[in-house]
Amino acid sequence: MNENVTDDVWSAQDTSPDAIEAALRELLRQRHAEDATFVPARVLNLVVIVDRDWRGEIENRLEQVGRYHPSRTIVCAVDPRRTTLDAWVTMSAEGGKSPGELCVGHERVELELGPKHLARLDTIIDPLVVTDLATLLWSPHGHPEAVDSLIALAQVVLLDSVDEPELRLALERVTELANKAYVVDLAWLRSTPWRERVAATFDPKPWREELRRISAVKARHHPESGVAGVLFFGWLASRLGWQPGSLLDTGGVLHGKASSRRQEVALRLEPDPRQSVRGLAGVSIETASGMSISLDRAPGGLRATRRTHDGRESQWTLLGASRGEGGILGEGVRQALLRDPTYRPALDAARAMVA
Amino acid sequence: MATEVAENPLVKGLERLPVHPTTLVIFGATGDLSQRKLLPALYNLAHEGALPERFNLIGFSRREKAHSDYAALAKESIRRFSRREPKDEVLDALLEHVRYIPGNFDDDDAYVRLAAQLDEFDEQAELVFNRIFYLSTAPAFFPVIVSALGKRKLNRHKGAEVRVVIEKPFGTDLKTARELNTIVLREFNERQVFRIDHYLGKETVQNIMAFRFANAMFEPVWNRNYIDNVQITAAEDIGIGTRAGYYDHAGALRDLVQNHMLQLLTLLCMEPPIAFTADGVRNEKVKVLSAIRPPRPEEVAKMAVRAQYAAGVSAGEDAVGYLEEDGVPDDSTTETYVALRLEVSNWRWAGVPIYLRTGKRLARKVTEIAVTLRPVPHLAFQTEGSVGVQPNQLVLTVQPNEGVSLSLGAKIPGATMRIRPVMMEFQYGTSFMSESPEAYERLILDAMRGEATLFTRNDEVDALWSIVDPILEAWSDHTGALPQYPAGSQGPAEADELLSDGHHWRAL
Numbered sequence: 001m002n003e004n005v006t007d008d009v010w011s012a013q014d015t016s017p018d019a020i021e022a023a024l025r026e027l028l029r030q031r032h033a034e035d036a037t038f039v040p041a042r043v044l045n046l047v048v049i050v051d052r053d054w055r056g057e058i059e060n061r062l063e064q065v066g067r068y069h070p071s072r073t074i075v076c077a078v079d080p081r082r083t084t085l086d087a088w089v090t091m092s093a094e095g096g097k098s099p100g101e102l103c104v105g106h107e108r109v110e111l112e113l114g115p116k117h118l119a120r121l122d123t124i125i126d127p128l129v130v131t132d133l134a135t136l137l138w139s140p141h142g143h144p145e146a147v148d149s150l151i152a153l154a155q156v157v158l159l160d161s162v163d164e165p166e167l168r169l170a171l172e173r174v175t176e177l178a179n180k181a182y183v184v185d186l187a188w189l190r191s192t193p194w195r196e197r198v199a200a201t202f203d204p205k206p207w208r209e210e211l212r213r214i215s216a217v218k219a220r221h222h223p224e225s226g227v228a229g230v231l232f233f234g235w236l237a238s239r240l241g242w243q244p245g246s247l248l249d250t251g252g253v254l255h256g257k258a259s260s261r262r263q264e265v266a267l268r269l270e271p272d273p274r275q276s277v278r279g280l281a282g283v284s285i286e287t288a289s290g291m292s293i294s295l296d297r298a299p300g301g302l303r304a305t306r307r308t309h310d311g312r313e314s315q316w317t318l319l320g321a322s323r324g325e326g327g328i329l330g331e332g333v334r335q336a337l338l339r340d341p342t343y344r345p346a347l348d349a350a351r352a353m354v355a
Numbered sequence: 356m357a358t359e360v361a362e363n364p365l366v367k368g369l370e371r372l373p374v375h376p377t378t379l380v381i382f383g384a385t386g387d388l389s390q391r392k393l394l395p396a397l398y399n400l401a402h403e404g405a406l407p408e409r410f411n412l413i414g415f416s417r418r419e420k421a422h423s424d425y426a427a428l429a430k431e432s433i434r435r436f437s438r439r440e441p442k443d444e445v446l447d448a449l450l451e452h453v454r455y456i457p458g459n460f461d462d463d464d465a466y467v468r469l470a471a472q473l474d475e476f477d478e479q480a481e482l483v484f485n486r487i488f489y490l491s492t493a494p495a496f497f498p499v500i501v502s503a504l505g506k507r508k509l510n511r512h513k514g515a516e517v518r519v520v521i522e523k524p525f526g527t528d529l530k531t532a533r534e535l536n537t538i539v540l541r542e543f544n545e546r547q548v549f550r551i552d553h554y555l556g557k558e559t560v561q562n563i564m565a566f567r568f569a570n571a572m573f574e575p576v577w578n579r580n581y582i583d584n585v586q587i588t589a590a591e592d593i594g595i596g597t598r599a600g601y602y603d604h605a606g607a608l609r610d611l612v613q614n615h616m617l618q619l620l621t622l623l624c625m626e627p628p629i630a631f632t633a634d635g636v637r638n639e640k641v642k643v644l645s646a647i648r649p650p651r652p653e654e655v656a657k658m659a660v661r662a663q664y665a666a667g668v669s670a671g672e673d674a675v676g677y678l679e680e681d682g683v684p685d686d687s688t689t690e691t692y693v694a695l696r697l698e699v700s701n702w703r704w705a706g707v708p709i710y711l712r713t714g715k716r717l718a719r720k721v722t723e724i725a726v727t728l729r730p731v732p733h734l735a736f737q738t739e740g741s742v743g744v745q746p747n748q749l750v751l752t753v754q755p756n757e758g759v760s761l762s763l764g765a766k767i768p769g770a771t772m773r774i775r776p777v778m779m780e781f782q783y784g785t786s787f788m789s790e791s792p793e794a795y796e797r798l799i800l801d802a803m804r805g806e807a808t809l810f811t812r813n814d815e816v817d818a819l820w821s822i823v824d825p826i827l828e829a830w831s832d833h834t835g836a837l838p839q840y841p842a843g844s845q846g847p848a849e850a851d852e853l854l855s856d857g858h859h860w861r862a863l
Contacts, residue, residue: 041785071785102756104785192369193404199365200373200408204482208363239364300448301404314481317448320404342368 008091014084017127024107024128027091031105038093040105044336045129046070047154049121049139049146052077052112058140064326070333072107072130076121078143082114085124118146122153129153136184136336151180156336160186161227162278170227171351178344184335186328187228188343190279194295195235197302197318198283201293211240213287214265220272220281226254227350228279229269233258234350235342244352256353263288267353278325374803375516376409378476378484380469382460382500383492384414384425388522390432392553393491396795398433398441401449405800411476411484414455415469425455438793460496466507473509483514487802490521497521498538505542520549520802523614524605525811528827529820536813549802550811554615556794556801559757559783561809563622563724564636566751566759573749574627576728578703583746584855586725587619589713590863592669593720594842595691599682606689608661608830611713613823614811617644619753620709623724624699633807637815644818646701655829658697660838660849661690664716667842674716674842688837690830691715694850697822708855716842718863722753725861736774745776750861757783 008031010023031038050058055077062073088110093103109128117124129135137154139147140163151157157177164170177183202211217236219229230247237244237258242265247256254269275281275297284294290309295302301320307313323331366372379397381389400406414425429450433441454472458465477483488504490497501519504510510517521539526532539548554560567573576582589611595602602610621640628635650658665676677683677691692714699709728747736744748762758781765777783791801809811819840847845863854860 039780039782039785043786102782102785195365196369196371196373196404197408199363199369202365203363203373204375211364236365239367241364299444300442301445304408308481312481316409316480317451318404318408319401319406319410319445319448321402321442321445338370340368 007093010089011087013086015087016085017124020087020089020109020111021127023087023089024091024109027089027107028105031091031093035093035103037103038105039102040107041071042130042133043071044133044333045072045074045135046333047074047076047125047129047135047137047150049076049078049118049137049141049143049150051141052079052082054141061326061329064324064329070106070136071133072109072128074109074111074125074128076111076113076125076146078118078141078146079112079114082112083116084114085117086112118143119149121146121149125150126153134336136333137181147177151177154181156182156184158184158186158332158336160278161231162187162222162225164227165224167226167230167354168351171230171347171354174347175351178347182336182339183343183347184332185231185343185347186332187225187279188231188340188346189328189331189335190225191228191232191235192331193302193320194232194280194283197295197304198236198285198293200318201295201304201306207291210287210289210291212260212262213289214240214260214285215263215288216266216268216284216286218268218270218282218284220270220275220283222275222278222281223271223273225275225278225280226269226271230254230350230353231346232280232283233267233269233353234346234348237349237353238345239342242349244349246355247353258353371403371405372804374405374407374800376480376482376484377407377487377803378411378413378473379487379489379799379803380413380415380473381489381491382415382496383490384455385416385418385420385428386491388491389414390428391436392793392795393489393799394429394432395437396793396799398437398446398449399439399793399796400800402439402442402445405796406449407485407803409480409482409484410449412449412453413469413472414453415465416455416457417459419457420455422453422455426450426453429453460492460499461503463503463506466503466509470507470509483512485516485518485803486512488517488519489799489802490519492522494522494524494527498535501539501542510542510547516547516805517543518547518549518802518805519543520551520799522551523553524609525550525816526820527605527609529817529824532816532820536816540813545813546805546807548813549798549807550813550816551798552614552618552811553794553798554618555809555811556796556798557753558791559751559753560619560622562757562783563619563751564631567623568627579705579707581728582707583727583729584707584858585623585709585727586861587616587623587709587711587723588725588861588863589616589722590717590846591713591715591720592717592843594664594669594674594716595677595680595683597681599680602691603683603687603689606661607691607693607713607715608823608826612693612695612711613819616711616713617819617822618811619724620697620699620711623726624704624709626703631808633810634812636808637812641812641815641818642701643699644815644822646699646704647697647822648700649821649825650829652825652829652832655826658695658853659826659829660692660694660847660853661830662692662714662838662840662847662849663687663689664691664714664842665839667716667844669716669843676839676842677716688830688834690837692717692840692846692850694846694853695826696853708858710853710858710860712846712850712860714840714846718843718845720755721863723861724751724753725749726751736772744774748776 090108135154136156138158221229242258245257247254258265272281282296286292292307302318621643624643625639663677694712697709726749730746760780762776764774767773838847
């Protein structure tokens with residue numbers, strides 16, 4: 001949000017969805033009456049379910065999504081002691097200060113509710129979302145009963161599969177949700193630059209031929225981002241037609257094999273304690289003809305090292321700015337309006353590796 | 356899944372597709388366009404990870420400079436003009452290996468040094484880079500540079516693509532455009548040539564095609580049976596500023612109508628392409644231009660109006676007239692305002708007047724296309740006590756508030772059946788979260804990919820000038836003073852004479 005923001009606020013204790021929805025309509029009407037240039041943004045609804053005590057952290061993250069701010073955000077703060085429903089509605093308006101400039105509005109509904117509301121949260125949220133806009137559901141602190149209640153209402157679920165430390169459970173839960181809605185996985189989005197760069201590396205024809213000769217893939221990852229590595233393997237397997245084999249855990253390092261039409265592909269996934277941010281730290285791919293490419297985080301992008309079959313080595317930087325966690329979350333909101341046909345096959349292959 | 360790797364199976368689902376390793380040479384590398392647009396665009400592509408995985412930049416210009424001096428200039432330009440705050444590590448990495456070749460554009464030795472630098476990049480990387488020559492110089496140097504590239508055999512490169520990007524204006528009239536095309540096509544194949552009209556890189560201009568061809572509801576009415584007239588407006592509220600040297604030679608017709616406005620017209624009037632391919636789209640655009648009959652000399656006065664802004668008040672401030680602007684000759688007959696009435700003579704559009712107008716120092720800045728539908732054939736409603744039923748009007752606004760609005764008749768609340776127009780609006784900024792990239796980012800990336808849809812083909816350039824050339828010729832025969840309009844106004848009253856009965860210019 002920029003500095004040019006004005007807010008209208010409504011609040012009520014022990015209230016109802018009807019009253020909240022009426023407040024939204026009234027704030028909108030008032031804004032229109034005051035300012036003809038006011039136009040409410042109409043991109044998507046974002047429903048966020050958080051623990052009340054950790055609401056601030058999530059709100060800070062949402063503040064960082066910048067231009068990817070959703071149109072109507074509904075934050076449900078769960079307080080274990082609460083039995084009633086309290087609500088705050090804020091209508092923010094940006095811009096509109098220069099002649100001819102539009103004033104774009106965003107609506108934010110904050111609900112404080114208790115555990116008893118979660119199983120039928122859909123009956124509270126349904127009247128509050130803008131009809132016909134896509135609804136994105138994000139529950140970073142768990143609350144699976146609330147997610148299950150809202151899944152029919154939401155077309156898209158935002159999650160971060162690395163939040164669940166146990167690989168198999170993480171991928172099973174994602175699969176369960178992916179069977180009911182489109183899933184945007186922040187762990188997958190963090191790997192986008194890696195996937196783009198690997199695809200680009202193998203794009204020139206001489207290197208494209210090497211794709212079918214890949215014999216080994218190693219990935220290093222943030223200690224808590226093993227899922228990101230397995231999804232990366234799953235992506236390669238699904239795109240290149242490999243038969244995924246099981247990954248075995250040896251002292252925290254996962255290793256295993258996948259079978260391509262020509263040969264077996266050795267897979268190795270290891271945590272990198274030096275990596276301070278979630279996601280991948282490095283990737284290296286070798287081919288049976290003796291060529292290899294490795295990508296590692298570096299200032300200004302990824303550092304690429306290529307070795308040809310006669311042992312010559314060259315290095316260069318693949319340019320690109322780190323998006324940071326705020327940028328990743330913003331990208332997650334943006335991706336709610338798109339569809340990536342490669343995630344689900346990658347997820348299925350990844351599941352097969354940790355089954 | 357097939358593992359035969361004729362296609363790269365890894366690209367599926369990726370938003371940023373791989374681009375072949377490329378060396379980009381900017382001629383006029385220290386010029387205004389390069390500093391304000393091209394270098395910032397390259398930075399933003401780098402920031403987003405959209406540049407080719409291996410990318411080299413060479414600046415070529417007349418001023419003597421070391422590589423490091425050019426890198427410093429580029430860094431400063433990017434910091435100043437980039438749409439986002441640059442990140443030092445990306446900026447440093449982008450400019451780490453930048454090279455600069457000083458030399459006159461007709462200096463053979465400079466091209467020898469350029470060729471050596473290009474080869475050195477290939478040898479160091481042990482691969483063959485695609486090469487793009489971006490001509491961001493004064494137009495007089497376009498033929499010089501193109502010929503020099505041909506002479507040094509830099510127009511071909513075994514195992515890679517060589518492309519030339521040519522800025523506008525492409526010629527100053529039909530004759531010079533054809534001469535330039537002849538020289539360019541002597542050294543390069545048409546598929547190697549990317550003539551830029553940066554307007555086509557704007558998201559909202561491309562959205563005209565999406566709007567027309569992705570929505571079934573418009574096609575049934577998109578013809579002479581339902582459309583009464585079309586108005587295309589590109590109005591500016593500012594004067595010529597410090598551009599007198601350029602502008603007084605160009606004028607509004609060359610500056611905006613011959614390229615941007617006729618491009619808008621083609622997108623509005625073209626038939627749906629069979630596929631969204633470069634030639635698929637451009638074939639349809641050329642058909643539209645070919646259907647606009649160039650005026651005969653005696654017809655020009657009836658279909659074209661030109662004028663100059665006089666002193667007036669703009670945005671509450673006194674504004675001088677065009678002839679009082681610094682650098683403008685007292686007897687200049689350069690037009691700062693043009694209005695045209697054109698007709699696309701084909702089955703879909705015959706008989707529908709298409710009005711174009713552009714000008715400087717008008718009441719406000721707006722670029723829009725307004726399509727007015729015919730009135731309903733029979734009116735059963737009361738008109739007394741209201742403005743009554745107005746024809747539906749569809750307005751596609753390109754800037755400043757990008758969007759689409761449709762006027763509809765609606766009942767005024769009350770006991771009687773009175774109607775007035777209401778607006779149904781779609782605003783681009785409220786419906787997408789993505790920030791539109793700068794047009795140059797899109798176009799540079801397209802040129803690197805070899806994607807020519809948004810560039811102007813040689814026959815398209817020819818057709819554009821063929822429409823404008825007779826008007827220029829007729830005007831060149833008339834040397835008297837031009838009609839004037841006050842700065843900050845809606846334009847000259849003479850423009851009304853182009854309109855058919857019952858038509859009026861939309862208020863700016």
